Structures are given as structure tokens and as C-alpha cells.
Amino acid sequence: MSTFEERKAGFLAIELDGAGYENLAAAVLAAESAGFHVATFKDTPAAGRVNALQRAAFTGPVTRNIAVVPEVDTVYTEPFHVSTQLASLDYVSGGRAGWIATAAESPEAAAAVGRAFVQGGALAQEAAASIEVSRRLWDSWEDDAVIRDVATGRYIDVDKLHYADFETPSDFAGPAYSVKGPSIIPRPLQGQLPVVAAASLVGEGLVPVEAVDAVLLTAPTPELLTAEIRDVRARLGSSVAIVAELDVVLDARGQAAESRSGSAHEAAPAQEGGRARFVGSAAGLADLLDSLLQEADGVRLHPAVLDVELEELSRLVLPELRRRGALSPPIQDGTFRHVLGLAPAENRYSTTAAATVAAGK
């Protein structure tokens, strides 16, 4: 028997909300060169917070490997616009886009667009419907729909375009709606963008597990994360990637994390109740992440102060994790699907796939 086991390597995501919009390029490049696999962009309404999808789009052309994954609300948005915007993000990032599908829970978000306030079980229904609309629209052009056939004068093959014909289910709590399609943009480069949602939004009676590719999981303390990961894995099965959420305050610039914690807490816009928080040394964080990555597929870090923590993460934490083989190696020109280990996305409308099945392949 070998003295070392094949160890499970995972991915690391970092929330870039702290970069605002003025230092976006520098921040995402720092995250990419540090070795993060994924950058995420928060979108809950806050003073000064610029639209997350646009921030992600801005970072697309300046990076090469890091996946760019914005939050986009499903409740008070138009699913058709959301689908087009995300597909476009995939194009501008060369296939590195994803979607953290959120369900806004604030009366203010409802009032801003003059809609009735949605709460409780209806939130998951809205999220499920919006995700389904996007997924159908992304498939509504087959990969080879643009044929540019000079002989017949056809730019597209209309047999490879499909109406989405989505209708909200009969038990839909909000006002029923339908979306016709096809999309106004060809199929995204990844076929289907990976969809990520809070674990609390996914499961039986909520957003169906099959609708998402990864879930974000929280626990009140780092110690409780492992148990929570196991619980969620048992509840949702192995088809979704599990990403643990962790706030991070590190010893940095000659100051102990403990002493920074108070002020960083004040300064950190990302800090949210209920999320595990690590306060301490880079070495301690490397140990914690190492153990978390044995259980979860990935961990998303919420740095207390982006610049400061990113410097320490880059200098000390990620190199140590790489040395231990805890991080999956970056894939040159890879997609977000690659990061999550997803197979190429089948197209639900594909005539070619149907033919392949019929041929018994």
C-alpha cells in the first residue's frame, strides 16, 4: 500500500465585493495570480454597490483562467433579460461565467419595481422558474445553429433553434408568466453556465437539486462546517458541488488578526450573520482550508479587507495549500464547468443528441 493516499483537491473562490468598481481590474488580477479558481460578485442592494453582472463582465477580458460568477436575483428581475445577460457574460469571459442565483428577500427590492413582496416558499418557486427559463433559453440555439451556408443563403439553420415555451407551474404562488424564446443570443460557450445557489434554497420542495450545479453552505463557526457539509451532502446527493462559506481575518501588516478583527469587522461589507469566521494566522487558515477541502468541493473566502487579506492569502496560504496538493491545478483556458468538474452540457433540444441516442451510441 502506498504511504500517501490519493488526496482530494478542491477549488477556492474569493468574494471581490470589497474591490468596489474602481480597483476591479487590479483586484481580479491579484486573485487570479494568487491562484483562486473563482471570483464572485455580490449584488444585494447597498450604497455604492455597482451591478454585479457588469463588474463580472468588466473582469472577463482582463483575465484568462479565473471564473467570474456574479449574484443575480431571480425574484424581481425579468428571466429573459437575466438569461441573455448571463449568456453574454459567458462570451465576454471566454466561457468562464457562472451564476449565483439569489432570491431577494427585501420589501425594498419589491417596491423598487412595483411588485408584490415575495416571501417564504414562493421565493424558491421564483428562483426555480427563473433558472428553468435561463436553462431552456441557453439551449434554444443548438451549438451549430449558425451555419453560414452560402449555397442556400442561410446564416442559421432554423431547425436548430427552439422555442422555450416556458410556463410557470400551476401551483406558482406569484403572478403566472410565460417565456416564448428562442434566445436572442446563440448558446453560451459553456452550453450551460453552472448555476450556484444557497444550500438553504435547494432541495425537496425548494429549487430542485437538478436545477443547480453547486450550493453555497454556511455554518455559524468553522468547527461546525464539516458536519454541515456532511449533512448537505446526505440531503442533496453527490450531483452538486458543495462550497463552504468562510469569512477570513488574518494576521497582517504587523497586526494580529484578533486586533484587526474588530475594526475589520466594521469595515467589512461582506460580513454577514451566520457565516463562519476564521480569525488568526495564515498557517492556521491553511490547516482549516486543508481539512475543509477534504470534505467540500470548494471553499469561498470572504476577506475582511480585500487588499490586506488577499496579500496574505497570495503570499502564504495558497502556496501552502498547493504544496500539500489540496488545490486543483489551474486549467489553462479552462471554463467554470471545468472548475466544478462538470461534463460538457447536453442540449435538451439537440437533434444531433437525439439521433445519437436513436443510433444506440
Place this chain on the structure above:
Amino acid sequence: MTRDIFQPSGRIQFGIFFQGVNSGTIWKAPEAGSQTDFESFRHIAQTAERGKFAAFFLGEGLRLREHLGRPHALDVVGRPDAQTMLAALAAVTKNIGLVATQNTTYNDPSDLAHRLSSLDLISGGRAAWNIVTTDNAWTGANFRRGGYLDHADRYKHAEAFVETAKRIWDSWETPIGPARRVLHEGQHYTVDVTPRLPRSAQYRPVLFQAGDSPDGRDFAARQADVIFSAHPKFDDAVEFRRDIVARSIAAGRGANAVQIMPASEFILAATDQEAQEKKAWVRSLQIGPQQAIAYLEQFWGRELSSYDPDGPLPEIDPVVEETSETRGSGFHGAKARQLADQWRAEAKDKGLSIRQFVTSKTARIDATFTGSYTAVADHLAEYARVGAVDGFNISPWLIPTGLDDIVNHLVPELQERGVYPAEYRGTTLRENLGLETPVRSEESVHI
């Protein structure tokens, strides 16, 4: 008052309109590149910026054009979301304005205002909104609210929408806040929002508008900074300017308050003769035999594939009395049979085949500047001298290299004539267009 007397600026500027749909962009030539790869957009935007273009435009269509009940197959189609693409282009450009065509019917004012502010901040004050309206339920089939707006109400609705957006952008008392709550209760929607984004380096996004009906022109005269017009031909442009100046004065704005940039196409070469030859080639690729037949089918309401594109117009009559609206291409139903009679007579008169006739109907003859670099530069200098327009919004017929000869050859000719900027004036679109900073509206002070 001098404010009421129009003063020509003596210069023109260029915008680029990356269309992404319809027959104007040729795809059958080997040099025609991808319509969706980011590299196509980057090449066009960076070339335009090298040529000191004021603005990069993206269009929007919220449902695919259809032909006889199926998506239209013959033209370029499938384009990205305007603001997402422009946010990405903001990262690889420095000065060029980024103009997103966005619909007032299938967006929410608070959400759209927020996203446009976002683009404006991300780009350092280079965002603009090209305001368009639509009312058809056919497009509404892609949206939660469906078709809900009557054709007659579309400008009324659009104006309430734009005013709400302006109040949202005006809501910050100082550049850093605090913001005041904006309330609007209208016939079609209500808004109650406390805006979250500060003013940009250009205060707020620049507003473009393209409506051409009397209502559309009045709307622009009251609300817009720039009109994306359909009047590029010299005499027509002069007349349009006169009309817009009168309307902006009547709206209480100055004679120079609203700029005009007509849609246009350029087919250029070293000599006039080469340019004419190039034009014949471009036209043959824009309207091929299948497109010519399909164009007539839209009005005849039936298949005409048995007709020879190089022969006369069909003698057979249209099947519908009222042409069904050509889905998504913006034609409205004249009586089909009457139209068919009229077209047959016209084609016969001029001795035109189906293909020639359709080319004459679809190619924007007035909007095309064909000739040698020097001849076209001389012609454009005349527009600048009298102030017929403030610039031209150019639709390249080839992606991604369609601006190369304009930037390499026409722009230097114009610069030599002193009618085109040698450098960007500033970093914001408002500065580069020479627009005044808006005055904060008093309305936003009240809740």
C-alpha cells in the same frame, strides 16, 4: 437670445453602430468574422477608439425576427446583451462612449437606471442610453408582464420612464450622497426606491433617442442629448436640423441642446470608381437571391420560392388583405394588395428584377456615402460647415474589419480639413460630445 440661435460647431464626429442583426452586415464574404466572439467587439471598439470615435453603439431586439412563422434564417442574427458587452469593452477601451440601446417597455425604471449608472461608473463616465420603445405583444411574449402597452401610449410611457430614471440619477444631493427616495406612481408601474449609486464623472448617462414621428421628435427635443436620426442626406439633414432646433427651443431648451447623428454606411476606396465597384460587391452580398425572395414573401404572406430572383415581381396576389406585421423588423401593414400593385408598377417602370428591386428598397441609399476618401471627406466637411449634423453613426458592413479603412484613410482626411477631432477632449462621453453638464432637476428634491 443667442441661446435660441443655432451655432454650427464646425466639426463632425463618428459613432459606430455594431448592428448584429439584419442584412446590412454581410456574412458571405470569407473575411466576415464572428458576430459573437468578444474579439470581434474588441477589434471594432479599439479601431474606433484609434480613430477618435465618440461612441460605440449596440442595438437591442428582444425577440428574434420571424419569417412565415419561423425564425428568419437568411440574415445575421444573435447578439449579446448590450450593457454586459459594453461593461466588458469598458475594460479594454479608455475614451470611447458606450451606448446601450434599451427598451422602456420591457424594463423596470429603477433596475435600468441602476444598471446604466453601473455602466457609467465602471467606464469612468462613458455610458449612454439609446432610448427605444416598443409596444407589440409579440415581443411581450418573452416577458413576465407580456404585451400591455398600446401603440398610442408608447411615448407617454417612455417619457414617464425617462423622467423617473433622471430623478433616480439626480437623487444624490452631492456627488457622494445622501440619496433621496424616488417615488413614481404611473399608469403602468410604480417605483419606490432609494438610489444606491453616486453620480458619475459625467453626472449621468448621456441620452440618445431615435424616434422619427412628430411625437418621437418632440420626445427627443424634451429629453434627449443626441438624436440617432434617419436623415443623413444633406438637404434632408439640414431640414431635420431646422425642425429639431425649433422643437428644442419650443421645449425650453437651447438651439444647440440636442445633437444629431444620422445612421450611415460608408463604402470607400482610393478612387471613386473603385468605390463604386466595391459598392456593387457589397450590395450583392447584402441582398442575395434568397433574401430578395424572402423580402417579398413578408409582404405577400406566402411562399414565393418558385419565382426567379432575377425575373420580374410575382403577378400572383398577396394572400392577406392586411400584411401581417413583419415580425421584428418594424414594418407596419400597408394594404398588401395595394402595395403589391404599386411595387409591380414601380419595378416595371424602372426595369428592375426582384433582386434589384429589393436591393433598392432595403439598401439605405440615402444613408450610404460612396466614393474616394478625399471626395467623401470634402462632402462631409460641408455638413460640418453648415452644421447639418453633429456626426454620423456608422454601421460597418463587415465585422470585424469594417472600420479599418475609415479610420486609416477617411479620418486623417477629415482631420486635415479641421472638421474632425485630432484628440479626445476628455475622458467622459459628455465632454467628448461637447454636451453641457445637466442641471440637477428640482423635482427630485421633493418626495
